[in-house]
Amino acid sequence: MTNPLFDKHLQDSKMIHQPLFLAEDEYYEHVLGTTPAIESRVLETFENLEAWEADPLANLLLSDEQMWEGNRTIKFTTPTRLEKWTESYARIYATPYISRKFEKEDWTAYNRISLRIRPEMPGFKFVSLHLQLVNEGTDPVPDRYNREGCHHFNLKNHEWNHVSVEIPNVARDRVAALKFGYDIIGHEMEAVKESCFYLSDIRLERVEKTAKWSGWEPEAGSILFCGSGYQPGAVKTAITGESAADLFKLVDAKSGRIVLKKSVIRMENEQGKFSLLDFSEVQTEGSYLLICGETVTRTFPIAEDVWENSIWKTINLFFCERCGFEVPGIHKYCHGNVVDHHGDKSVVANGGWHDAADMSQNLTNTAEAVYAFFYAAIAQKENVPLFERLIEEGKWGLDWMLRTRFGDGYRTMGSGGSVWTSHLIGDCDQLDSQAQNLAIENFMAAAAEALAAEVLEDIDPPQSRYLRQVAKEDWGFAYEKLDFEEYTEAMDPARVSSPILLYSAGVLAAGHIYAVTGDEYYAEKAVEIAERVLACQQTEYPDWDIPLTGFYYRDEKKEQIQHYNHRSHEHEPVMALSLLCRILPEHPDWIRWYHAIVLHTEYLKTAAGYTAPYLMAPASIYHEDEADQDAELFLNQQAFAHSGMLAEYREQVRNGMALGQGYYLRRFPTWFSYRGNNGLVVASGNLAAFGAEVRNDYELLQLAQRQLEWVVGKNPFGQSLMLGEGYNYAQQYVCLPGPLSGSICVGIQSYRNEDYPYWPQSNNAVYREMWIHPSIRYLLLAGQMNRKAIVYGWLSDAPGTPLEAENLASRRLTVINTDPHTGGFRLELPSGEYRFKWQGLTRKLRLVNGREYRLDNGFADYAATWRAEGDTLIISLSASGTKPIEFTFLTDNLVEIKPVTLAPGETALLNTVIRNSLRPWLVVVVPDGRLEDKQELYPGEKVNSK
Numbered sequence: 040m041t042n043p044l045f046d047k048h049l050q051d052s053k054m055i056h057q058p059l060f061l062a063e064d065e066y067y068e069h070v071l072g073t074t075p076a077i078e079s080r081v082l083e084t085f086e087n088l089e090a091w092e093a094d095p096l097a098n099l100l101l102s103d104e105q106m107w108e109g110n111r112t113i114k115f116t117t118p119t120r121l122e123k124w125t126e127s128y129a130r131i132y133a134t135p136y137i138s139r140k141f142e143k144e145d146w147t148a149y150n151r152i153s154l155r156i157r158p159e160m161p162g163f164k165f166v167s168l169h170l171q172l173v174n175e176g177t178d179p180v181p182d183r184y185n186r187e188g189c190h191h192f193n194l195k196n197h198e199w200n201h202v203s204v205e206i207p208n209v210a211r212d213r214v215a216a217l218k219f220g221y222d223i224i225g226h227e228m229e230a231v232k233e234s235c236f237y238l239s240d241i242r243l244e245r246v247e248k249t250a251k252w253s254g255w256e257p258e259a260g261s262i263l264f265c266g267s268g269y270q271p272g273a274v275k276t277a278i279t280g281e282s283a284a285d286l287f288k289l290v291d292a293k294s295g296r297i298v299l300k301k302s303v304i305r306m307e308n309e310q311g312k313f314s315l316l317d318f319s320e321v322q323t324e325g326s327y328l329l330i331c332g333e334t335v336t337r338t339f340p341i342a343e344d345v346w347e348n349s350i351w352k353t354i355n356l357f358f359c360e361r362c363g364f365e366v367p368g369i370h371k372y373c374h375g376n377v378v379d380h381h382g383d384k385s386v387v388a389n390g391g392w393h394d395a396a397d398m399s400q401n402l403t404n405t406a407e408a409v410y411a412f413f414y415a416a417i418a419q420k421e422n423v424p425l426f427e428r429l430i431e432e433g434k435w436g437l438d439w440m441l442r443t444r445f446g447d448g449y450r451t452m453g454s455g456g457s458v459w460t461s462h463l464i465g466d467c468d469q470l471d472s473q474a475q476n477l478a479i480e481n482f483m484a485a486a487a488e489a490l491a492a493e494v495l496e497d498i499d500p501p502q503s504r505y506l507r508q509v510a511k512e513d514w515g516f517a518y519e520k521l522d523f524e525e526y527t528e529a530m531d532p533a534r535v536s537s538p539i540l541l542y543s544a545g546v547l548a549a550g551h552i553y554a555v556t557g558d559e560y561y562a563e564k565a566v567e568i569a570e571r572v573l574a575c576q577q578t579e580y581p582d583w584d585i586p587l588t589g590f591y592y593r594d595e596k597k598e599q600i601q602h603y604n605h606r607s608h609e610h611e612p613v614m615a616l617s618l619l620c621r622i623l624p625e626h627p628d629w630i631r632w633y634h635a636i637v638l639h640t641e642y643l644k645t646a647a648g649y650t651a652p653y654l655m656a657p658a659s660i661y662h663e664d665e666a667d668q669d670a671e672l673f674l675n676q677q678a679f680a681h682s683g684m685l686a687e688y689r690e691q692v693r694n695g696m697a698l699g700q701g702y703y704l705r706r707f708p709t710w711f712s713y714r715g716n717n718g719l720v721v722a723s724g725n726l727a728a729f730g731a732e733v734r735n736d737y738e739l740l741q742l743a744q745r746q747l748e749w750v751v752g753k754n755p756f757g758q759s760l761m762l763g764e765g766y767n768y769a770q771q772y773v774c775l776p777g778p779l780s781g782s783i784c785v786g787i788q789s790y791r792n793e794d795y796p797y798w799p800q801s802n803n804a805v806y807r808e809m810w811i812h813p814s815i816r817y818l819l820l821a822g823q824m825n826r827k828a829i830v831y832g833w834l835s836d837a838p839g840t841p842l843e844a845e846n847l848a849s850r851r852l853t854v855i856n857t858d859p860h861t862g863g864f865r866l867e868l869p870s871g872e873y874r875f876k877w878q879g880l881t882r883k884l885r886l887v888n889g890r891e892y893r894l895d896n897g898f899a900d901y902a903a904t905w906r907a908e909g910d911t912l913i914i915s916l917s918a919s920g921t922k923p924i925e926f927t928f929l930t931d932n933l934v935e936i937k938p939v940t941l942a943p944g945e946t947a948l949l950n951t952v953i954r955n956s957l958r959p960w961l962v963v964v965v966p967d968g969r970l971e972d973k974q975e976l977y978p979g980e981k982v983n984s985k
């Protein structure tokens with residue numbers, strides 16, 4: 040369904056060769072700022088500066104240059120560039136503060152700070168100023184990581200900005216100061232050398248009700264829904280609180296007609312009490328809104344392409360993050376003196392994309408982004424403008440990857456910093472780095488290069504040929520180091536380093552090289568390394584009260600479960616194994632790879648049930664002793680590590696859901712300084728999506744959608760976490776580039792050591808920082824969702840006759856006449872369960888996005904069910920149709936089942952034996968050798984995906 044306004048914005052952006060329009064009136068702060076203050080206290084009368092202090096780099100004076108309501112104002116200036124690094128190399132030079140002192144005042148009667156700020160910084164395209172509250176009570180603010188009480192105001196240059204921040208979450212019983220700081224980030228050539236802010240009208244205020252900032256339950260009178268909309272075939276729900284009315288209505292926003300009137304579903308669980316509005320049966324495309332009692336939502340579409348606009352916005356984010364390029368209105372050519380060295384060679388390593396609100400870049404993000412662009416391009420190949428633009432942006436990052444490799448395994452792994460630079464080689468702001476030769480990154484690069492080679496085969500044949508060669512070389516450099524986990528203290532603590540990810544990246548890259556070159560060596564190697572992936576998986580039922588299985592450990596020793604905090608690669612084993620299943624369908628190990636996918640995705644289904652009704656993918660299983668068992672490894676993986684983290688870790692783990700034997704499932708990661716779970720949620724969404732495609736699993740497809748929904752607004756705070764998409768998106772920490780349509784922040788965090796959501800208005804890094812890592816995952820996932828299910832075939836026995844497709848959820852009937860000459864047909868249908876009827880034959884099909892299904896003459900149905908008696912598994916099989924079907928069986932953890940042929944109407948009982956009752960088993964039933972028509976039989980708990 041087209042959105043004329045967005046289409047106009049896209050045209051205006053010249054299909055994003057200029058930044059996309061960002062609707063600033065949709066900012067959540069716009070809503071908050073209009074909440075009236077019922078009490079207000081002036082904090083400063085601007086008569087003298089006795090209560091003020093300034094850091095050495097800050098200048099402070101009372102000024103009449105910019106008056107506010109006839110009064111003098113505070114003028115605060117700092118340099119915008121220094122001649123040396125005062126704190127850490129290549130990061131923000133310094134943050135000089137001015138402080139307004141207070142006599143340890145009790146501010147608990149107030150819950151908002153408001154003030155006026157006017158920046159006067161010619162040449163700066165974006166400016167921000169940060170506020171820090173200082174509390175010296177039992178709960179000191181700021182905290183150890185400088186997050187609490189810290190808020191960045193995003194400002195308009197050359198005008199008075201009225202800004203405010205709600206502080207109900209901040210300890211303020213003994214307030215000693217309000218500090219204002221400027222991050223010295225360098226400046227572009229055309230910008231001034233001095234920052235300048237005028238401050239006025241600083242107030243403490245009380246509002247009757249602040250916005251929700253913690254917990255799972257929706258705020259009274261709010262309905263949480265997906266601001267991007269819902270696909271017609273999707274499970275469609277919205278969430279409201281326990282006090283909601285009994286009935287809800289779905290209204291066609293154009294005609295005002297009530298389309299559906301239905302009872303809400305009450306539910307109660309560990310997350311609290313909720314009412315669920317389920318309108319899944321409505322599949323007609325259109326614009327809708329929900330009404331429940333007095334509450335009315337904004338409008339949202341039901342349409343097949345609801346994820347497409349956010350894909351365009353993600354392209355916009357990457358375009359605006361381009362480095363070494365003039366992005367109109369965002370920045371000029373940048374970072375011309377970022378230099379990477381290797382022996383006696385050096386390369387100017389700007390280009391590619393900045394990877395966050397700062398201006399750094401690393402190969403992990405770039406390689407994964409390039410992969411996501413080309414993967415999404417394949418998924419969107421029917422949509423020519425989108426396909427072409429995805430390739431164009433993917434090639435921009437690819438260029439950087441190729442340009443910064445030295446050809447001997449060494450390449451630029453990270454470059455840039457958090458400042459604008461002068462471009463002068465030899466200047467004090469030159470940013471130097473050393474090339475590295477690291478296995479995971481070379482595998483990731485090889486995967487992106489091989490996938491790009493495939494997509495560019497016809498579009499850019501010389502580059503495609505070159506990419507095949509470098510993909511093989513890079514893969515080889517990495518393969519030599521398969522037995523070493525490469526981790527040094529100098530590396531980013533959040534860097535991926537564990538063997539399971541090294542192996543997954545190796546399989547993925549080898550699989551793509553084989554797919555594009557046909558070189559059998561890489562197929563053999565992919566199979567060989569896949570064995571290591573399988574060896575890292577939990578494949579038995581553990582001796583726990585809740586015996587979850589199918590998750591991965593860091594390595595084959597299976598001592599420590601693989602976790603992620605704020606960056607995640609949860610989908611990578613399934614992404615790699617599903618590629619193997621696709622390219623090597625005849626391989627004898629196929630069923631083992633497939634079973635690993637089943638186990639991991641079934642784990643996700645069960646685990647996600649513990650965050651109902653959101654079905655946000657939980658973070659991980661942790662053991663309470665884990666940090667103590669290998670304290671060095673644990674602390675190496677944390678930013679700003681300190682020994683107190685070991686006890687905090689244990690407390691965090693115990694706030695998760697007890698599984699038994701000291702194991703707990705945490706909904707949010709254990710984490711300290713770096714917090715925010717969008718990267719995790721969307722990575723698990725990809726796990727579900729890759730699983731849905733290879734397994735043809737509708738439930739997994741829905742679970743994948745729930746993760747996108749979380750990002751764009753169906754979360755406890757009802758805020759979209761992507762700027763410009765959905766509703767109520769809040770300011771992000773976007774220090775250098777400024778706000779960009781499509782940017783996703785790091786994400787919702789949990790409250791201290793608890794395991795429930797925490798989302799204060801305070802805007803700071805990292806949780807509200809714009810980071811491209813979640814966007815890379817989002818692009819990969821939304822690209823998979825924004826596809827149709829296609830049913831086609833040639834029913835030539837009776838051409839020109841009607842074929843019926845009945846959607847079993849909506850009872851909606853689609854009827855087409857096949858081609859009068861060939862019997863050919865092609866249907867695009869929403870995902871879901873269908874019954875097809877033609878010439879007295881019936882066939883049930885479960886359709887998932889992105890898959891194609893073929894119906895042939897004489898199509899038939901079959902059914903397979905199972906029951907177990909001790910170690911004996913009894914499979915019941917039946918067939919319909921007009922001719923016999925030969926069934927073969929691929930099994931894991933079972934004694935082999937011989938093929939059987941059933942005539943139409945015939946049934947059979949087949950017995951086999953479970954080899955190891957401590958492990959799950961799997962049967963894949965294959966009719967007439969057609970793997971695409973397979974059916975799975977497996978034990979295990981099912982979780983309702985609503």
Ligand SMILES: [Zn+2]
Binds near residue numbers: 362374398
């Ligand atoms: Zn740059």
